[in-house]
Amino acid sequence: ELETLEQEEQEHLELRAHPVERRTHMVSHQHGMTVTKTLQEGKAEPQRWSLSYGRAELRGLLPEGASLLLLRVLACRRAVPPGLVFPAIDTEGHLCTSSY
Numbered sequence: 001e002l003e004t005l006e007q008e009e010q011e012h013l014e015l016r017a018h019p020v021e022r023r024t025h026m027v028s029h030q031h032g033m034t035v036t037k038t039l040q041e042g043k044a045e046p047q048r049w050s051l052s053y054g055r056a057e058l059r060g061l062l063p064e065g066a067s068l069l070l071l072r073v074l075a076c077r078r079a080v081p082p083g084l085v086f087p088a089i090d091t092e093g094h095l096c097t098s099s100y
Contacts, residue, residue, distance in 0.1 A: 035093040051093045062086035
């Protein structure tokens with residue numbers, strides 16, 4: 001029974017003098033989890049939005065950090081159980097599924 005309490009992701013792209021920075025901050029709280037996304041393109045003001053999810057929606061959530069760990073375990077075992085699907089958070093912060 002592992003649970004993600006907090007996770008921070010940052011991505012920075014430098015595209016011909018037009019930098020793009022994306023940040024995702026996920027934090028667990030009593031009722032579930034809040035995902036805050038920040039997008040900054042060039043020198044424009046950063047855009048921020050937050051989405052909250054209840055505990056029931058997130059049962060079995062596999063965030064990015066846990067996904068990398070799972071991939072390593074599966075590679076070491078050289079086997080992927082059939083039908084391995086988890087809830088995940090997409091690049092926009094919405095709930096989706098991740099299949100292996």
